[in-house]
Amino acid sequence: MDTDIRYSIVIPVYNEETVIDHTYRRLKKVMDSTREPYELIFVNDGSNDHTIALIKGFRDQDDAVKLISFSRNFGHQIAITAGMDYSVGAAVVVIDADLQDPPELILEMIAKWKEGYYVVYAKRTKRKGETFFKKQTASLFYRILSASTDIEIPTDTGDFRLLDRRVCEELKRLPEKNRYVRGLVSWVGFRQTAVEYERDERLAGETKYPLNKMIKLSLDGLTSFSFKPIRMADYIGAVLFFSGLIYLADMLLTAIFTASAIAGWNLVIAMQLVLTGILLTMMGIIGEYIGRIYDEARNRPLYIVSECYGMVRKERKVKRVV
Ligand code: UDP
Ligand code: MG
Numbered sequence: 001m002d003t004d005i006r007y008s009i010v011i012p013v014y015n016e017e018t019v020i021d022h023t024y025r026r027l028k029k030v031m032d033s034t035r036e037p038y039e040l041i042f043v044n045d046g047s048n049d050h051t052i053a054l055i056k057g058f059r060d061q062d063d064a065v066k067l068i069s070f071s072r073n074f075g076h077q078i079a080i081t082a083g084m085d086y087s088v089g090a091a092v093v094v095i096d097a098d099l100q101d102p103p104e105l106i107l108e109m110i111a112k113w114k115e116g117y118y119v120v121y122a123k124r125t126k127r128k129g130e131t132f133f134k135k136q137t138a139s140l141f142y143r144i145l146s147a148s149t150d151i152e153i154p155t156d157t158g159d160f161r162l163l164d165r166r167v168c169e170e171l172k173r174l175p176e177k178n179r180y181v182r183g184l185v186s187w188v189g190f191r192q193t194a195v196e197y198e199r200d201e202r203l204a205g206e207t208k209y210p211l212n213k214m215i216k217l218s219l220d221g222l223t224s225f226s227f228k229p230i231r232m233a234d235y236i237g238a239v240l241f242f243s244g245l246i247y248l249a250d251m252l253l254t255a256i257f258t259a260s261a262i263a264g265w266n267l268v269i270a271m272q273l274v275l276t277g278i279l280l281t282m283m284g285i286i287g288e289y290i291g292r293i294y295d296e297a298r299n300r301p302l303y304i305v306s307e308c309y310g311m312v313r314k315e316r317k318v319k320r321v322v
Helices: 020-032 051-061 076-086 105-115 132-148 165-172 181-188 211-225 228-257 265-298
Strands: 007-013 038-044 065-070 091-094 119-127 157-164 192-199 305-309
Touching: 007 020, 007 076, 007 105, 020 038, 020 051, 020 105, 038 051, 038 076, 051 065, 065 076, 076 091, 076 157, 076 165, 076 181, 076 211, 091 105, 091 165, 105 119, 105 157, 105 192, 119 181, 132 211, 157 165, 157 181, 165 181, 181 211, 211 265, 228 265
Parallel strands: 007 038, 007 091, 038 065, 119 192
Antiparallel strands: 065 305, 091 157, 119 157
């Protein structure tokens, strides 16, 4: 390991050809100002535009640039994990490629790290240029998550953060596949602190987090850090069972002691619908957990690297003969 590297910057990239050049230059400027050795690890998460070619271009001029390229799109959280796996710096910083996270803040994070903190996360006080829907759903999600778990996961923070090597090594020991990295960082513990910032707009290009990826991420967050959703099934089930019983008793008693007949079919059908709906939801929740158990049980590798440049750790190479 070339241990003289102080800082490893991990940048997950997925089709970021429109911003990557700006990002690289701004990061380089900030990191040069530390006057300490660093590496910029770009993790290409299966981009199918010119992102890789651009990164290779940076690398030709600059030895600090390193590249890990996946064989396909494995997802943002996995890309971050791979970057950490390959990093060698004494501190590791994870930052988005779209300049929504201002690179200049890294200097503040480093200062906190030098004060003795092991994790310095960036807390958003404002989010610019994001839709009302995204902000509201994100805020709702963070609140539900923190209400349903005992681990203190800071609200309104993304993956933009600095981790001490020690924390990074501990994270590498957590083998789970459906990763919610921010939660895992909290789980690991150690002294953690925040620096605040206003989240900028994406510099260019479109978000790479469509609704389905956001839903997957929130479900990963909830299911890996809380059993409450699955327990809800018990509570709701019990409440329904007893209210059903009381309701039935009431109807029977009324029928026996008064002259009125038992209520019409509409009522039965309505009840049926409600109950089936709840049952299905609960089965869905259980399914979420079982699916994840299955994922863990299969024990597939987290990601497959197709090429990598400038890394100390080497991937298994199989020569291609055509
Ligand atoms: N990203 C990734 N793989 C994906 C989706 C996103 O590596 O499947 C990267 C993306 O290039 C960016 C970061 O993750 O650097 C955050 O994505 P984005 O900015 O699109 O998310 P948003 O800020 O809109 O939530
Ligand atoms: Mg973004």
